[in-house]
Amino acid sequence: MARLIAASLLLSLSCAVPARADLADMTPAERESFRAEVRAYLLDHPEVLIEAMDVLNDRQAQLEAQNDAELLQTHAAEIFNDPASWVGGNPQGDITVVEFTDYRCGYCRKAYDEVAELVKSDGNIRFVVKEYPILGEGSLASARFAIAVRQVGGDALYERAHDALIRLRGDPTPETLGRLAGDLGLDPAAILARMDSDEVGAVIAANHALGERLGITGTPTFVIDGLIVRGYVPLDGMREIVQAQREG
Numbered sequence: 001m002a003r004l005i006a007a008s009l010l011l012s013l014s015c016a017v018p019a020r021a022d023l024a025d026m027t028p029a030e031r032e033s034f035r036a037e038v039r040a041y042l043l044d045h046p047e048v049l050i051e052a053m054d055v056l057n058d059r060q061a062q063l064e065a066q067n068d069a070e071l072l073q074t075h076a077a078e079i080f081n082d083p084a085s086w087v088g089g090n091p092q093g094d095i096t097v098v099e100f101t102d103y104r105c106g107y108c109r110k111a112y113d114e115v116a117e118l119v120k121s122d123g124n125i126r127f128v129v130k131e132y133p134i135l136g137e138g139s140l141a142s143a144r145f146a147i148a149v150r151q152v153g154g155d156a157l158y159e160r161a162h163d164a165l166i167r168l169r170g171d172p173t174p175e176t177l178g179r180l181a182g183d184l185g186l187d188p189a190a191i192l193a194r195m196d197s198d199e200v201g202a203v204i205a206a207n208h209a210l211g212e213r214l215g216i217t218g219t220p221t222f223v224i225d226g227l228i229v230r231g232y233v234p235l236d237g238m239r240e241i242v243q244a245q246r247e248g
Contacts, residue, residue, distance in 0.1 A: 065227075068214075068227070068228045069226055071213065071214050071215070071228075072214075072223065072226060072228065075210060075213060075214065078206075078210050079098055079128075079210065079214075079223055080096050080098065080128065080223075082128075082130075082206075084147075084202075084203045084206065085098075085128050085129060085130055085131075085207075086128070086129045086150060086155055086158050086159070086162070087126065087127070087128050087155075088119065088127045088128075088129070088159065089119040089125045089126050089127035090123060090124055090125060090126055091126055092126070093124045093125045093126035093127075094124050094246065095122075095124065095125050095126065095224065095225055095242055095245055095246060096125070096126040096127075096128060096223075096224075096225060097115070097118075097119070097125055097126070097127050097128070097222060097223070097224050097242070098127075098128040098129075098130060098222065098223040098224075099111075099115065099127070099128070099129055099130065099220055099221075099222050100130045100132040100207070100211055100216055100219055100220065100221040100222075100223075101129060101130065101131070101132055101166075101219055101220050102132055102133050102134055102135050102139045102143075102219040102220075103133070103138075103139060103142035103143065103146075103165045103166055103168070103172075104133075104135045104136065104138050104139040104142065105135060105139075105219045105220065107219070107220060107231070107232040108166065108219050108220045109166055109167075110232060111220050111232050111233075112166045112167075114234065114235040114238065115127070115238070117235060118235060118238050118239060118242070122239075122242065125242065129162065130207050130210075130211075131143040131146060131147055131203065131204060131207055132207050132208070132211055132216070132219055132221075133204065134218075134219060135219075138171055138172050140204070141172045141177065141195070142165045142168070142172045143204055144195040144196070144200050144201075144204070145161065145165065145172065145177045145180070145181075145191065145195055146158060146161050146162055146165055147195075147200045147203050147204070148191050148194035148195045148197070148200050149161040149181070149184065149186065149191060151194060151199060151200065152186060152190065152191060152194055153184065153185075153186050157184050157185075157186065160184055161180065161184060164180055164183075165180075174192055177191070177192065177195075178191075178192060214228065216230070217230075218230065218231065220232060222238075224238075224241050224242060224245055225245040226245060227241065227245060229241060
């Protein structure tokens, strides 16, 4: 990054000196002298580097935001209206919040109650959950269980399973998941068998493929209408983002 900024400054300064603007036409001695002048200037005015860094970061952020917007438009149906994903909150809400989540992710657990409070207190948010296991076998088993519960028992039981899994402190062993299935009023053997089905695997594969296209490398990642939010954001920050999206 520093080299890029220095190169940009070198180009800018060279353009400000018409007689010596073309570095390729300089002799080695002239080129070395000019570089020394640039170095001396930067040492005398180090704030220029900070200003250049700020400009570069702003441009990079604008490019990333534009790229994200194009990705969201291209994949809108998969993100917002995938029938394989659970929908909570207000189904007719004016803002949709999509969360790519992993049950074994510490920041997903930290965000869980805050996101629930956001959805409840706002009252006009449509909330979509994307099972996105990326942290090993425990994550995968938990996601498979949640999807199996939804496919067998429906949305209400999925919501209960989701809540239990995000709060689970032990490992999601077959024994633990079997007991949880029983607590939900489901046949443990049927749910454990369903976990390994192609139908469950297809949901996870589709979510992973979508995440790769969106450049999602960690959890939680949120899509809030026209914005991708990568990582945990405290409740007040989420409220500000939702309001900004409403105001468009």
